[in-house]
Amino acid sequence: MTEYAHLLSTNYKRIISEYLEEDVPSFDYGGYVVGEDDQVAILYCKAEGVLAGVPFFDEVFRQLDCRVEWAAKEGDWIKPQGKQEIGRVYGKARHILLGERTALNIISRCSGIALRARKVSELQKEKGFEGVIAATRKTTPGFRLVEKYGVLVGGLDTHRMDLSSMVMLKDNHIWSSGSITQAVKNARKVCGFALKIEVECQSEEEADEAIAAGADVVMLDNFTGEGLKEAAKNIKERWAAKGKNHFMIESSGGITYETCANYFCKDIDILSMSTITQGVPHVDFSLKISPKK
Known part of the structure; x- marks a missing residue:
């Protein structure tokens, strides 16, 4: 153990x-x-x-x-x-x-x-999903260390621990910066090579812009199960044809223990779920x- x-x-x-x-x-x-x-x-x-x-x-x-x-x-x-x-x-x-x-x-x-976390992990094994299933930063103030620790003991990934762990550029960051490209450029200027940059995307077009700008992870947010699978497949195939496969695709938004199996597919690298720590x-x-x- x-x-x-x-x-x-x-x-x-x-x-x-x-x-x-x-x-x-x-x-x-x-x-x-x-x-x-x-x-x-x-x-x-x-x-x-x-x-x-x-x-x-x-x-x-x-x-x-x-x-x-x-x-x-x-x-x-x-x-x-x-x-x-x-x-x-x-x-x-x-x-x-x-x-x-x-x-x-x-x-x-x-x-x-x-x-x-253990129940989700067992379901993942049963269905043969080879990606990462992670909790989110939606934790109780003052209790995060305990909650993230519980995620690990249960067998899942903690995702980022805090705002200093990984750069995640969400819609508000992008709107404030003017574009995905500019937001990624601003982030890379200060986070250097040691931190990954993830960008929240609402469409395949936004994902393509994020990948072109140098994002390490693109988050397809609030997609349906079948819509997510199609979008992830399209993005992976499109960039593979260009000889680029340096990025990972994460799915997030409204995923629960009851629905997560609908999102399992080979083109998704990460599933993140707030319901591991919330409710x-x-x-x-x-x-x-x-x-x-």
């Missing part, structure tokens, strides 16, 4: 600190009630999910001087009958409860995204302190 936790730099620890500070900005009244007794809390999963967000969950409790032992591995597809023990948290009562909701919010959201149900986890015997 790939250790996606190795991708994380130290900044995620600061993010976890901010999550904890948000949840307890002043006094912890409930913590005062339960005190400092050593306790064990059992983490249960009560609905289908793909376990994701383990390093964030661990870090919540590490910062509170607690220890987590896992009974499942990150990436496991969990289908509990009733409820299933996933792990245990050891520490002082008030520390466990101090981190409880923050940790559960993280793992519930991350595991829900991973489940959606995704959380997985139901709970953390219960074991009663004293």
Whole structure:
């Protein structure tokens, strides 16, 4: 199993600190009630999910001087009958409860995204689509790292992480610049050779202009399934005849788990879907302190 936790730099620890500070900005009244007794809390999963967000969950409790032992591995597809023990948290009562909701919010959201991504990934394998399926930048402010992490655990591509990762020129960039050609020229002047340039296109003609201007990726936006396949085939054949095949074609706009198979074809290199991170149900986890015997 790939250790996606190795991708994380130290900044995620600061993010976890901010999550904890948000949840307890002043006094912890409930913590005062339960005190400092050593306790064990059992983490249960009560609905289908793909376990994701383990390093964030661990870090919540590490910062509170607690220890987590896992009974499942990150990436496991969990289908509990009733409820299933996933792990245990050891520490002082008030520390466990101090981190409880923050940790559960993280793992519930991350595991829900991973489940959606896993289902799309399994469909991709079943249908034999060889392109890339990616999430989009439509994420929750302050929670992007966790959400993109869930996409990876689920088996899909994160697309660009932020505005600094890749140059994507959408309709507003093009209208502000005057043309696709000018927008690509302006972008290449500052992004250099290290970053790809992608251009959102509404027609084959716009795609041709973007490719001629030097775009690395053309996004065919809001095409229907059959219209997309025809346009992608035409564009690839037209430029192959000119001896140019340096570009990739991405499809985006309104694609969901239910409809994505309609877009699978050999001329599409990338499918991007906002529904991998948007409108995704959380997985139901709970953390219960074991009663004293």
